[in-house]
Amino acid sequence: DAKTTQPPSMDCAEGRAANLPCNHSTISGNEYVYWYRQIHSQGPQYIIHGLKNNETNEMASLIITEDRKSSTLILPHATLRDTAVYYCIVRGDQAGTALIFGKGTTLSVSS
Amino acid sequence: DGGITQSPKYLFRKEGQNVTLSCEQNLNHDAMYWYRQDPGQGLRLIYYSQIVNDFQKGDIAEGYSVSREKKESFPLTVTSAQKNPTAFYLCASSWDRGWRGTEAFFGQGTRLTVV
Numbered sequence: 001d002a003k004t005t006q007p008p009s010m011d012c013a014e015g016r017a018a019n020l021p022c023n024h025s026t027i028s029g030n031e032y033v034y035w036y037r038q039i040h041s042q043g044p045q046y047i048i049h050g051l052k053n054n055e056t057n058e059m060a061s062l063i064i065t066e067d068r069k070s071s072t073l074i075l076p077h078a079t080l081r082d083t084a085v086y087y088c089i090v091r092g093d094q095a096g097t098a099l100i101f102g103k104g105t106t107l108s109v110s111s
Numbered sequence: 112d113g114g115i116t117q118s119p120k121y122l123f124r125k126e127g128q129n130v131t132l133s134c135e136q137n138l139n140h141d142a143m144y145w146y147r148q149d150p151g152q153g154l155r156l157i158y159y160s161q162i163v164n165d166f167q168k169g170d171i172a173e174g175y176s177v178s179r180e181k182k183e184s185f186p187l188t189v190t191s192a193q194k195n196p197t198a199f200y201l202c203a204s205s206w207d208r209g210w211r212g213t214e215a216f217f218g219q220g221t222r223l224t225v226v
Binding site for chain 1: 203214
């Protein structure tokens with residue numbers, strides 16, 4: 001079973017920041033938080049991951065709370081192309097650990 | 112270009128026939144994975160492999176089989192024992208050691224329709 005809880009859907013206006021929350025209250029010390037997104041009928045695309053520090057790359061920022069029980073993915077200036085299903089996944093770093101997907105959040109960006 | 116390739120993109124088969132879905136990667140990744148996705152649902156893990164000649168069942172392995180004879184290839188066979196084979200199938204690969212990064216890269220999927 002997925003170890004994360006996400007809202008089923010969210011809306012965002014184009015050009016505004018999209019803040020996608022994720023709860024992972026049972027996360028353990030060696031588990032990372034990963035974010036992927038899936039645009040309709042395509043394979044999922046890796047966005048970002050982190051352990052306990054906030055992370056930023058060219059696509060997004062990841063904010064992890066101090067107790068690590070929740071996180072927020074931030075798309076700073078959402079565009080129509082960011083409309084997708086966003087998956088938050090908790091994964092250990094040991095060998096042989098597969099990604100377990102939940103149902104994710106459907107983000108709809110509108111003009 | 113480095114990447115992961117699934118073929119074909121669309122596949123039609125008659126009920127009762129076995130069918131094999133191809134997945135090839137040239138990223139030199141250790142681990143490979145197969146997922147199934149039904150409409151409006153998340154991805155469910157079928158099988159995964161950490162190294163050549165070794166693989167483990169995922170959550171929904173019944174009715175499927177895999178092989179890992181080469182590092183680059185991880186074909187999935189959907190057998191006649193799979194009761195609802197029509198679905199979108201996704202293959203992925205990743206390093207299997209944390210210090211090299213463990214993000215997974217996905218292929219573009221094969222949409223299998225059984226009639």
